[in-house]
Amino acid sequence: MATSGIHTDNTMLDLTLLKSFVAVVDCASFTRAAERLHLTQSTVSQQIRRLEETVGRTLLDRGPRYVRPTEDGERLLGYARRLVSLADEAADLFGDAPHDEVLRLGLPEDFAAGRLTPLLARFGRDHPGLRLEVTSGLSGELQRLYDAGELDLILVKQLTGQRASVAAWPEPLVWIDSLAHPAFGIEPLPLAVFPPGGLYRNEMIHALEVLGRHWRISYCSTSLTSLCAAVGDGLGVSLIPRRALLASHRVLEPDNGLPVIEVMELSLQHRPGLSPLGQALAARLAAACPTMMTEPLEPVHDPMKGS
Structure with missing residues (x-):
């Protein structure tokens, strides 16, 4: 029995394999993709290997804590989405069940x-x-x-105002230090920040550079909760939304020499x-x-x- 799929350049692209590939990319995880597809993780892994063997390219970059598409995977992803979407539309056309x-x-x-x-x-x-x-x-x-x-x-x-928004709300920011273990007097000033490209990081560094203050990165995390905890424990100074203040924080007011930064919004x-x-x-x-x-x-x- 022939495998259902799309034939192009003598390569058969199985829609089932493409659907698993899209799910793994969307979920950034084989485990979560398997849950979405109601399959086992090993089945999803096998399907991705079969797809990679079919196209002769590595489609996913697999790390210990991440899964993301390679350059070839990104090239295939848009086509895969369209093919899966078209197949779903065709199935809906002849199906009785309503489509969520x-x-x-x-x-x-x-x-x-x-x-x-x-x-x-x-x-x-x-x-x-x-x-x-x-x-x-x-x-x-x-x-x-x-x-x-x-x-x-x-x-x-x-x-x-960086992007057009349906609605937007100002995000008031404050400089914070540890209440029990202040870091503000340390030179160079230790900073708790998001990774490069993350919010508030560039604004912090630019403000300190303008002041001529020496600084170093002491703590880096993608989690605002983690940054707030690090500051509270004395690992460094940070710039955060005012609503994220904890009892372990001390707000560094303008008389500490740090500028007020009002440049962020929720969009x-x-x-x-x-x-x-x-x-x-x-x-x-x-x-x-x-x-x-x-x-x-x-x-x-x-x-x-x-x-």
């Missing part, structure tokens, strides 16, 4: 971690015909995925022609964001008020 709408949402880590998940869960329960796929990560990567057509709706942090973006369900989710996010921009990430305990 898929909505792909991107959120910054500090908004996804428990702050928006209740809203998203309620929205999913209210709309059982919706398949919501949420990606959490750094804003720069989310913006890249959105620009590549891999996300439909995103909340991202950006320089004020809501979605594609033109977004579906009615997508528009409804965007409206719920827009209604929730003003409150979230003022609520602390973690309650700060005031010992004078008791427990």
Whole structure:
């Protein structure tokens, strides 16, 4: 029996293999892709190997904690998405079962971690015909995925006015140090930062360079929660959203010699022609964001008020 697929240049591209390839790239994980496809991880791994053997190229860069497409994988990815989408449309044309709408949402880590998940869960329960796929990560990567057509709706942090937004909210920033173990007097000044290209990092370094202050990177993480903990424990100074302040932090005010930086905003973006369900989710996010921009990430305990 012939294998179903697309034939091009004498190479048979099996749609099942292409579907697994797209799932692994989207999930950045063989394990999560297997869960999405209701397959075992070993089956997905075998399917990717078969696809790589078919095209004669390595399609995925496999690391101990990451999976991402190679240059050849990126070239194939767009075609794979279109072929799988066309196959799904053809199946729907002759099928009786209604097809769930898929909505792909991107959120910054500090908004996804428990702050928006209740809203998203309620929205999913209210709309059982919706398949919501949420990606959490750094804003720069989310913006890249959105620009590549891999996300439909995103909340991202950006320089004020950097991209056109459906709605945007200012993100007040503060310089912070440890309350118990201050690092501000150390030379060169130790900094807790996001990786290169991450938010606030360039603004911090530029401000210190203008002041002529010597600095060094003492702690680097992709997690805002991790950076806040590092500062609280005395590993360095950082620039964070005011709502992320912890009881272990001391705010460095302008009289400490550091400039006020007001250049960031939270931006809501979605594609033109977004579906009615997508528009409804965007409206719920827009209604929730003003409150979230003022609520602390973690309650700060005031010992004078008791427990």
